[in-house]
Amino acid sequence: MDHMSPVEKGLRGIALSAVVLFFMFPIFWIVLMSLQTNETILRSPPSMVFEPTFRNYIAIVTGKLDSNVASMDITFMRNLWNSILLSAGSVAVALLLGVPAAYAFARHKFRGSEEVAFTLLSFRFAPPLLVLLPLSLYFQQIGLANTYIGLIWVYQLICLPLILWIVRGYFEDISPDLEHAYRIAGHSWLSTFRRIALPLAGPGIAAAGLLAFIFAWNNFIFALVLASADKQPVTVGALAFVTASGIQYGQIAAAIVLSIAPTLALALYAQRYLVEGLSLGAVKG
Amino acid sequence: MPELRIENLTKRFKNETVLDGVSFTVAEGETTILFGPSGAGKTVLLRCIAGAVDPEEGRITIGGNDISDVPPEHRGIGMAFQNFALFPHMTAFDNIASPLTARRWSREKIQEGVEQVAKLLKIGHVLSHPPRALSNGQKQRTALARALAASPEILLLDDPLRNVDAKLRFEMRLELPRLLADQGATVIYVTQDYKEAMALGDRIAVLSGGRIAQIGTPEDIYRRPASVEIARHFGDPTINLLDVVPEKDGGGVFTRLSDQRVPLDSGLEAAVGRDCVLGLRPEALRFSDSPDGIPVEIEAETPFNEKTVTLVVTARKREILISRPAGTAAPGSGTARIEVDATDALLFDRATQERIAPQHRGGGKSEAAA
Amino acid sequence: MSKAMLNLQAVDKFYNPGSVHEVHAVQGLDMAVAEGEIVALLGSSGCGKTSTLRMIAGFEEVSKGSIQLAGRDIHRLAPAKRNVAMAFEGYSLYPPLTVQENIAFALKSQSLAKDAVARQVAEIAQLLEIEEVLERYPSSISGGQQQRVSLGRALIRSADLHLLDEPMGQLEPQLRALLRGRIKHFIKERGLTAILVTHDQTEANALADRIAVMEEGVLQQFDTPANLKNRPANLFTGAFIGEPPMNVFDAEVRSEAGRLVFGLGGGVTLDYAENEFSLALRAALLKKPQVTIGVRPHAVRITDEGAKAEITANQWLGDQTHIAARFAGGAIVSVEHDRTRYAKGETIGVALASEDLHVFDTRSGMAISHGGALA
Structure with missing residues (x-):
């Protein structure tokens, strides 16, 4: 198996390139679009030859969009800040709640523990719209609508199950003997959790946190319904470019590039953890 | 402490x-x-x-x-x-x-x-x-x-x-x-x-x-050992276990292996006539030239660290393992006779698999002296 | 017995040749196995024994050299054409077949009558104590039983060569000694030629006529169990073969007033009359004043005289006693067949007879002498 003929190597290379091309093409195309004006984007037939321009990016960063028809203010940079705040906040809360819960589910099998754990996971399966409508009513009544706290709370539906299930798998993989050994050595339960379980599940916790961050970042529907303009993340903010005077494809593309850049960078940087976390979650789930 | x-x-x-x-x-x-x-x-x-x-x-x-x-x-x-x-x-x-x-x-x-x-x-x-x-x-x-x-x-x-x-x-x-x-x-x-x-x-x-x-x-x-199972766990090669029914005559308690008399502890009178299992450790057996020895056929000789273990079968196809220090002379193949060191023989009840301890008159158990 | 059944000539095995991860797993191996002989390949993991076995079976390509079996070159043949039977370490039983069918499957190619197959299977099942599980499936029997089935499937075939990979590692300890005897009898009775691969020297010693000791891809010694023990070719074999392991000490040799003196650590000396050693050996020893001497634990005699040693452990195991003592700046182990009553802390005398002395070149590890004669 480890000896490949040059022909095999060539074919393998071609196949891999095809796959990469297939998956990377949308991103590549978006990057191209973001460097064009609406006119060159919409010409027919489409062409890869154009004069690149940073107008779209400049418009987004400065918040001033001057088209040939009118001038409008956009709040994209604020949306970006919202995205960061909401995602990071949600992940932080989810880690705080989810990691101890995952440990409990991994180590203490009690009557109904599997059911509780599964119920938590099932929140991921439920169509978000199902809970959204009643939730938006409640939120308005208790004053959580259009607040960061309210959004972060709802984002737990995304983050918490993910972290719970992935981290639980990691905790289960740690030999209980290690913890027994540390306790028998004379350490309390809490210090065993902090000194043994947490560091050893560290990579798993990091992977789960990253994944949760990406999922939270990409969320659209919760924020669309529950947040008004000043609390909206980039996913919802991009809608602003669909204006009465036409769809600003160039700006949308630039906005998308800017909004996926952080998660893409994060994913590439922590690729190994992510794959590990995802596959472990899959196996254990 | x-x-x-x-x-x-x-x-x-x-x-x-x-x-x-x-x-x-x-x-x-x-x-x-x-x-x-x-x-x-x-x-x-x-x-x-x-x-x-x-x-x-x-x-x-x-x-x-x-x-x-x-x-x-x-x-x-x-x-x-x-x-x-x-x-x-x-x-x-x-x-x-x-x-x-x-x-x-x-x-x-x-x-x-x-x-x-x-x-x-x-x-x-x-x-x-x-x-x-x-x-x-x-x-x-x-x-x-x-x-x-x-x-x-x-x-x-x-x-x-x-x-x-x-x-x-x-x-x-x-x-x-x-x-x-x-x-x-x-x-x-x-x-x-x-x-x-x-x-x-x-x-x-x-x-x-x-x-x-x-x-x-x-x-x-x-x-x-209290039972056959324990006797089997302690000892390598494993103890030989042979189904026997002890008998008694003027010469004391004994049993037969291939029609040869194997004397047993006189305190084992209670076992006479019962279905028993005789436990013989491989090191309690040795090859012998004596005509009273039990005739056996040698199947295979397998060196075992500093010992040599021989697998033999009796005329009734009972398999017995014998061990001896390496380097000591012994027949390598064909037929031979073996002798039992009866002081080390163990007797178990076949039904309960528990050991039958010798009882000696004069009160108390003789075990402690063994 | 004289005709070579299997012949390995200058066999090399490279993994990942040409790359930085190149491993020379087997190095220039020459080995001939006679017809009807049982040979053991013995060594620790990574010594090349399994690569050798897999090359003979045909699961691994021979990088260099040739293999002949029953007069045919087989190293280029497909495994199925080599007429070799094999028992795998991982058992490799067919899960959808019963134990009975698994064993009978090995006889498929011989197109035997049904009752002949049944008779042979029954016979091997009795030998291996698996009669009670013949109708069961592999997944429902214990590891030890699976290993016995795998052995049975290999032994029942008629083939030019039987390869047994770690055949008894998982067997129940109580059955091991008995099955060793039975399997050896079975192989010898039928005149089969067999190679077993094992890391367990007890198994190799018990079954094999000759043992090939391998280490780091190199054949260290290929000899009878008795010669491996009494005439180890080098320090590696000497220390590797034997349980408990050989006692080893560095020593300085000198001649003193008609006596040959070995100075060990801690001021301990062993001296012998010169005539206990051959003239040639004496000359060789005095030329190499730095040597390593080895003495098997069974050869260590405890006496009232001799060099003093302090008992550190005395462990009775039922049929033998292991005694450890502080000696010559290190430790010495003695094994007695009877029970001994030395107490911890007691001082004893240790006598090492010249005939039990193995002397090795400290630097190269090669044997210089066994007893009074050159190696």
């Missing part, structure tokens, strides 16, 4: 009873071996004592104090695990120091304590390594050092030599008694290797199906 007393310990997992009313006492400073096949409940018993598993019933006392409700960190126990259970994210030093940091020793005292126990176990040169950089033997020594570091009163060793190679196991077997004696700790040592049990135990408790089948000195277990 206090004594450790286990009283009527019972543990069930779901519907399976893993420990079934286990009671025994380990005198202070003594080493008791828990011996048994896998699944006998040895490890669970050890974990109950350590506090890692909660028993359903029973009491565990150390020096008279009931520790059943004491959390593991306050039981004052040291434990070495079969899989070593070294903390992978700490150096060997920090591993060994973990019982000392828990006791809030000063930095200098910890340094001193770790170095002392590391020197004892000859791992001083690898203290800065993480576990993954240690050889198997060094891991095992580090695990032992960690268990010993705080000089615990009770030491639990869960098959610590299982995962090291034969040479290291042999070395450690000779070294351990001195280490344990220096500590003066009360020790429970779990093993599946009968040689380890015989070599290291002041007493051996044989566990079978969650119960203690026999408890006694190595000599008790080897020379006076």
